[in-house]
Amino acid sequence: MDFSLTTEQQMLSDSVARFARGGTEASWATMAALCWTAIAIPEASGGLGGSAVEVMIIMEGLGRGLVAQPFAESCVLCPTLLTELGEGHRPELQGMASGTLRAAFAGAEAETRFDPLNPRLRAGRRPDGWILDGVKSFVPDGAAADHFLVTARTGSEGPSVFRVPRDAPGLEREDFLCFDGHPASRLRFTGTALPADALLGAEGGAGPAIELALDRATAALCAEALGAMEALREATAEHLRTRQQFGQPLAGFQVLQHRLVDMFLACEEARSMTLLATLRLEAERRERIRAVSAAKARIAQLARSVAYQAIQLHGAMGMCEEFTVGRQAKRLIAIGMLYGDADHHRRRFACA
Amino acid sequence: MDFSLTTEQQMLSDSVARFARGGTEASWATMAALCWTAIAIPEASGGLGGSAVEVMIIMEGLGRGLVAQPFAESCVLCPTLLTELGEGHRPELQGMASGTLRAAFAGAEAETRFDPLNPRLRAGRRPDGWILDGVKSFVPDGAAADHFLVTARTGSEGPSVFRVPRDAPGLEREDFLCFDGHPASRLRFTGTALPADALLGAEGGAGPAIELALDRATAALCAEALGAMEALREATAEHLRTRQQFGQPLAGFQVLQHRLVDMFLACEEARSMTLLATLRLEAERRERIRAVSAAKARIAQLARSVAYQAIQLHGAMGMCEEFTVGRQAKRLIAIGMLYGDADHHRRRFACA
Amino acid sequence: MRLDFTPEELAFREEVREFAARAAPDAMRRKVRDGEELTKDEFVAWQRIMQARGWAAPSWPREHGGTGWTLSQRHIFEEEMAAADCPQQAHFGLSLIGPVLYTFGDEEQRRRHLPGILSGDVWWCQGYSERQAGSDLAALQTHAVRDGDDYVVNGHKIWVTYAHWADMIFALVRTSREEKRQRGISMLLIPMDAKGVTVRPIETIDRNHQINEILLDDVRVPVANRVGAEGAGWGYGKFLLARERGVGATQRRLRRAVERLRDRLRRAPGPDGRPLAEDALFADRLTQLEIEVIGLEVTVLRVLAELEAGHEPDARSSMLKIRSAELLQRITEMAVEAGGTEAMPFVPLDDATLPPGAAHAVRNYLYTRATTIFGGSAEIQRNVIARQILGL
Amino acid sequence: MRLDFTPEELAFREEVREFAARAAPDAMRRKVRDGEELTKDEFVAWQRIMQARGWAAPSWPREHGGTGWTLSQRHIFEEEMAAADCPQQAHFGLSLIGPVLYTFGDEEQRRRHLPGILSGDVWWCQGYSERQAGSDLAALQTHAVRDGDDYVVNGHKIWVTYAHWADMIFALVRTSREEKRQRGISMLLIPMDAKGVTVRPIETIDRNHQINEILLDDVRVPVANRVGAEGAGWGYGKFLLARERGVGATQRRLRRAVERLRDRLRRAPGPDGRPLAEDALFADRLTQLEIEVIGLEVTVLRVLAELEAGHEPDARSSMLKIRSAELLQRITEMAVEAGGTEAMPFVPLDDATLPPGAAHAVRNYLYTRATTIFGGSAEIQRNVIARQILGL
Missing domain, CATH: 1.20.140.10 (Butyryl-CoA Dehydrogenase, subunit A, domain 3)
Incomplete structure (x- = not known):
């Protein structure tokens, strides 16, 4: 086994430490400029194709410096979801890599506690796409997101994921700060109509x-x-x-x-x-x-x-x-x- | 509320402390001579009709002095079982009060863990009494007991209790010391025939x-x-x-x-x-x-x-x-x- | 021996219970039930209600306007009020400085200050701690220099609960520098509107403003405002600290908190879609807490019986503080755990609304961390007990 | 970064695994699996098996008869042997005095003592603690007075594991009274059959005889039996203590213990007649233990990597001792809990038989209390860490 950092990883670690000392100036724009937003995104999708170790180094530094940026959600969770759903070719990923486009994961519901695989939020088919109804009660950093990756159940067995722009019709958002000072949102979908390609990956296969x-x-x-x-x-x-x-x-x-x-x-x-x-x-x-x-x-x-x-x-x-x-x-x-x-x-x- | 001891209770407490300091000489005979064996038995059954507080005082003293006597089993559990089963008139109780007769409670079984109300040991009816089959795996102080109060299931819904002499036919006893130094026994009943009046109280009502x-x-x-x-x-x-x-x-x-x-x-x-x-x-x-x-x-x-x-x-x-x-x-x-x-x-x- | 109250005490309990059932306005009762903080106006209104009933000061002797109740009566009273979600009579005049004044104050001080405390018109706060004098109170630096009939006071006090609501502060100050640090400390009564008194809010981690820093800059305090003898303040301070640690009836509030939590678990979604109350792990932890609260209740009764028999409150009162603080922390923690991520929303932005009760649960959870810090930390309490039981 | 071993190391693992699968006789393997204690004959037989394979001393350098393995190889070796229920090579010659001798001993001492250690023919024990010198080893009183070419040793040693099996003891004794207590301590090698050596058994609470008291009454020990310089014994003692606390592969034994416990729970009757493994509370506690054991495994790998990189074993080796002792205590406790009252029978009387394994579970449980006492108590380990991380 080997737990040492490579020279590049050590440099990244030092860089994160400097960044985190910046306190409130530790902004998303700086993180994008340092290319960290791209680190967990595959090269084929416009990212740097870094490993989990680089993510760990960045997150440890952010934690140490108490930097309240949704790196885990926006730069790790959402890109992984897209690529794993076979949507690695989407232009959104390039926007996420460059830090110009932000996504938020809308998975949590009050009724399902910590179970991410059995959403109650319902996605119904309509002739030219989908229609969403239900509530996502806890979406970390929802207010800053350009679009949401929303888990839903359709007629199929398993969960599906839909891409929903922040200004989608019938989507209401309430924002709040959590007790740790991080922002989060509640999303209410009421007959939110989406085009057919809003479904990411296979229906029920997410x-x-x-x-x-x-x-x-x-x-x-x-x-x-x-x-x-x-x-x-x-x-x-x-x-x-x-x-x-x-x-x-x-x-x-x-x-x-x-x-x-x-x-x-x-x-x-x-x-x-x-x-x-x-x-x-x-x-x-x-x-x-x-x-x-x-x-x-x-x-x-x-x-x-x-x-x-x-x-x-x-x-x-x-x-x-x-x-x-x-x-x-x-x-x-x-x-x-x-x-x-x-x-x-x-x-x-x-x-x- | 009032947590003070009466004068008599204080005297009892002092007496127990003196007894416990006796160490290995803290014998059953002495306890009987001091009438403690009678303390938890109703007066009508030949006991002193003491309260739970007297029992507490004695037990605290025995605990303090690390006296390994089965007072809780022989002087509290077994007499209570007999009187509560409506067998308060039995001569055994007088023997237990005077300390000349000792009983042991045979309730525990390996299969039922800590559940005392659903014994697997089986009591079958025979023309002139009962026949017991099964194992009681942990009987505190079994070796010193003159008879056992054995829980069993019959055809009825609830548990029944039978009185079994130590020399009953088809009863094998294995003795051991527990890790705390207290003696205990395992009882194996194989077609152990008992008279009709071995059943204490109502069948299935114990x-x-x-x-x-x-x-x-x-x-x-x-x-x-x-x-x-x-x-x-x-x-x-x-x-x-x-x-x-x-x-x-x-x-x-x-x-x-x-x-x-x-x-x-x-x-x-x-x-x-x-x-x-x-x-x-x-x-x-x-x-x-x-x-x-x-x-x-x-x-x-x-x-x-x-x-x-x-x-x-x-x-x-x-x-x-x-x-x-x-x-x-x-x-x-x-x-x-x-x-x-x-x-x-x-x-x-x-x-x- | 018996665990139960006497028939007279049971009759008294009925009397209190009847009063408690209708004493507090519904809105106030709801806030208490949900663990929401009362406003100053509500505290004052509540004190007026209590005074109207003749129960302004349950712990005071009759001659000073109190009820003259026995310890058991006070215990019963506090239990029943808590069971009915009535507020506590929270101001420090009643619990702290009042008893100091009728015990150590002069006639003029009693005449002047006790009525306002009883009526709730005058709100007091306690000025003990300083930045460099927390657990080690004898290290306090705020000093009062005699100048004619006044003291001139300079220094600062910190962690002063409700100072921003207060009309008066009772403060420990250094009136001389003795070799033994405890000597040379006096207690002064200072109007909060005196020139040179500045109150600065301190925000706690529950994002609340309850405690404050107080700056004292050349504050002139008449010598007549000194309680008792010069240099004797340390004794009064200790008297108060012992009272603060004394036998409270918090265990009844703990029981209420467990009951409320149990209600909550029946409605909270758990794993597999069943309510959390049916989750074996959660239910078992709640049972554990309930059992420990029951144990504390019996211990409180035991300490009460000892106090009634005239024993000094000893290591056992530190024990009550340690145990009740710990249980309160675990209960409030579990209330937040029950919510999961639903418990995290805390401050609504724009016109957002929070799930009812969510923020209170978190606020209580976070603030409760202070129960093992303020008023003698859990470590200090353990030192106190160790000294007593080891005879160190 | 990687958690995994190199291809060479994996190949080595295969080699060890193959050997481990058939090395130990079945009876020995069964005893290890059930947590039963081996006899001295079995330990010696096992050492002979290891020597025949060329692995008599996995931790020794090649020039002294060891394997010359890297730390990773030793770790892999110990893991695989534990996984296959092979016994530990338990005698103190191999783990303690051997390394002292090849590091600090003279040529004659090495020549005379190392072969017997490697073959298992000579059994050693460790004479450090005394009644008044436990955690505070520097307080030891046993003294050696020079008389010609001999020392005359008087005093006593206590808590000496397997002294009744031993041929030799390495003991710390006082050879002069210096101001600094650590100086003036020397290490002597004493044959157990020397005149004046008396071994008295000490029964531990698991009703077992493993540790002993040793009385030394005018025992004559040739000066040639002193290791290193006079007065330098404290340093060798510290060297040994650090080794005792060093990176062991106990975590693999912990994992085995968890696995065995899980097997046991599948067969043990729980509430409602279902196996205990399906009891939510029990199953969850076992999961908790399993997770903590996994954490310890990774920590061991981390410490190993640091040692291989040439870092000194620091606070982290005390950490490993604290954590593995605590986990072992909890695992053995749970094994007894699983039995309920069925776990209580301990000593059969007359011709009674005990349920298989019952007494071993209790014996291990009780003896395991010593893991936070012997070889530097958990409190001492915490003091050591505190000094290092606080720079005290």
Whole structure:
């Protein structure tokens, strides 16, 4: 085995670190200019054909710097969905690669919890295309998307995916910020009429593509969590070293030392799980599912415990929105829930 | 509410403490001489008609002193079963009250896990009585019992209870010591013929009596666990105060202090649960079941964690059979499993 | 031994229950049920309702306008009010400075301040912590220098709950620099509209404004506003901290929270389309929580019985704080888990609407992280218990 | 990056796998599978089998009779042997004193002791801990006084695993009293049949005899039996402790234990008469354990890669010890839980028979409590990590 970065990967890592230090100036345009938006898109579709390791490097850096950009959704999940559905020739992919066109994945529904393969949203045939009815309750970064990739059920057995422009008729969008500060939307489709080519791939055949796209995005989120966890661990260590109480630095208290050790153990385990998920994305389906779900299930737990400890060890400062620690903790808690919480992924692992 | 002991109860408590300090001389004969064997038996049946609180006091003391006597089984479970089955007039009860006759409850079977109400052991009718076939896999203190109270299924819906003398034909007994040092037996019934009056109470009607008898015994075991937990907490505190490492007593290490605090919290919670179970034994069925199962479920967890911590904080000494700490820890682990583990009792609580 | 109340106490419970059933306006009751925060006006209105009933101060002795209830009565009262989703009487005048004033204050201070506390007209806040003095309160730096009949106060206070609503603050300040840091601390009563007092909001991670920073810049405070003797403030502060940690009836609120969560699980979609309440893992975790809450309830009764018997609140009151904080954190966490991604929407943009209750669940979950930090962190509580049980 | 082995390593794996499949006698393999303890004869027989294959010392360099394998090869070897239920090569000669001797010993010591270790003919034990020197090893009191060409050793050693099987002991003893306690400690090689050596068995809570106390009463040890310089023993001791904590392949044994437990659950009766494997709570806990074991496997590979790249084993080796001990404890605990009261019978009386495997499950469960105590407790490991990551 080999866990070292190539020279190019090391440069990418440094570049992401510089970018993330930019804070609010860490914009989508810059990410596009750096060609990161193209990294997970195959060369044949106008992308750079990078590997999962490059995605991991970027996401870890974004997590470390608390950059709220939907890289996992827009640059990993959606492009994968398109190419896996056999739509790699679509011009949208080139727009996504160049960062000029953004897509959002509309999969989650209130009624189906974390199950992405059995949408209730209904797509009915009409003579010259399709008509959509139903609600997608949680679409990350929906407001910034030019079009949505919407899962739906038709008469067929399995799920289908439709491409829906943001200004489609009968599509209402409500936007909100999530508790981690990330934007998301609710989409309501009421007799939304779509042309025949809005269906991506085969009718009812989108299951495997959805699974793979979500697995790649999930592995990416694991890397983001890892970055955030490491950042919290370092910030907490620094706080313990500098903050004085009862005439000594907090780092002098053995109980707090051991808590920090537990954060360290959690970070190391999260790194192992992230590597596992990342390096098994190309494996056959069962092995991939087991790796990704094991990683997400465990990281959801580890991330939450690191988030809690970071707040606790920072004391009242950890409760303040003005400090990074609380916001980073919230992002970790949110990642734990995205695309399935620990319970969901343990179950998926066990059934795979 | 009132959690104070009456003068008599305080005297009983002191007496139990003195008895338990006797160690190996803490014999059944002494317990009988002190009339404790009679305490949970109604006056009408030749007992003292004491309350659940007296049972709790005795059991806590036995737990504290690590006295391996089957008080809960022989003096609480079995007498309750007899009286609740309407057999309070039986001369056996007087023998049990005086400590000259010992009974053991044969309920557990390998196939039915912790379910006491659906035995597989089969009791068939014959012209002048009954015939028993099957195995009871775990009978606490079976070797010392003069007779067994055996649960069985007949043609009826519910369970029945039969009284079987130790020398009944076709009854084989295998004896062993459990990992906590307590004796137990396996009983194999092969065409064991019994007279008609071996059936206690109504055929198929023993369910409520079995439930109540087990609830009383379970509450008693909670009290035993509490006593053992308190003893371990005190022994561990003493160890931390006296054992020197790195030039200071272990008690100087904050991490160990906080572990001891967690043991303290566990003991306090166990005391609350024990009181709840004990003081709700006379309540209506659902309330009683919820109280007893809540107590047993929680104490199984708390007892185990106190056991583990006590071993860990004693270091290598905790691993040695020659010291009390390891043996007391093993007893706590065993109590957690007897008459249903934490999983079983959480389920029973939730379904009540 | 018995777990149950006496017939007299049961009769009292009926009386409270009857009152509780109709005391709070429906809107207020709904907000309490959903875990929504009340406005200051609502808190004040509620205090007026309580005063009209003669129950303005359930924990105060009768001679100072309280109910003179026994601890058991107070417990029953708090349980029943919580069970009926009545608000808590939340202002710090009632729970903290009032008792200090009738215990340590002079006649003039009592006459002047107690009525406003009872009526809800005067809102108090507590000025203890500073940036460099959190758990280690004795490190506080805000100082008061005597100048004629005034003290001139300079410094700052932080983590001051509801300071932006307050008319008065009771603050610990340093009036001299002694070798032993605890000495030389005094308690002053300072009007919030005094010149030199500035309140700065602090936003917490639940995106709420409840706590504040207070800057004190040459604030002149009459010496008559000092409580008790100069340099004796540390003792009053400890008196308050012990009260803050004391036997609360939070366990009844915990039980309510478990009940509400159970309701929620019956409606929440779980795996396989069945309600979450039928999901074996979720249901079992809820059962676990319920059992632990029951244990805490019995422990509260035990501590109550000890206090009524005249024992000092000892390690067991720290224990109650540790356990109730931990349970509250787990219950609010589970409420958010139950929502899954549906629980994530927090701030509606433009004219969007959120699912009812979603944001409150998250807000309570996030804010509840503070229960193991504020008012003596869980680590400090464990230190306190360790000292007592180890005799360190 | 890749998680997988190179083609050469995969070929090596095939070679080991083929050997592992038929190397151990069936009875031995069954005992390993059931978690039963091997006898000394079996351990020795196994070592002879390994030596016959040329793999007597997988971790030793070739020039001293080892295989000269890379770390990856050793890892693959240990994994495959564990997967096939082969025994570990358990004697301390191979893992501990052998490496000390070929690193720090003199030519005569190597010539005299290494062959016996490789063949399994000489069994070694480790004399470090004393009653008052457990985690705090530097407090050891056993002392050796120079008398001509001998040391005269007095004192005692405790928690000595397999001392009753051993031919030799390597012991840390105090050869002078320095201000810094670590100095003045030397390492001596002492024959167990030397006059004045007494072994006393210690029964552990699993009712087993594996560890012992050793009394040393005027034991004469030739100075030639000292390893390295006088007073340098502490360094060799640390060298050994680091090895003891090093990257083991225990995670493969953990995986085997999880697999065995899963098999067991399929046969164990659960609630409602269905097998425990279908009990949602039990199945989920097992899944949780399996996932954590997988995580540990990857961590082991990461640490291995670091070691191969020449990094020093640092906080991460303490981490491996902490995590593998904790997982082993939870797995063995669950195996006993699965049995319920059926797991309780432990010692048959008269001619009773126990359910097969029952006592082993309990024995492993109980003995496993020691994995967070012996060889550096979990608390000490955390102190070590804290020092490193906090730079204390």
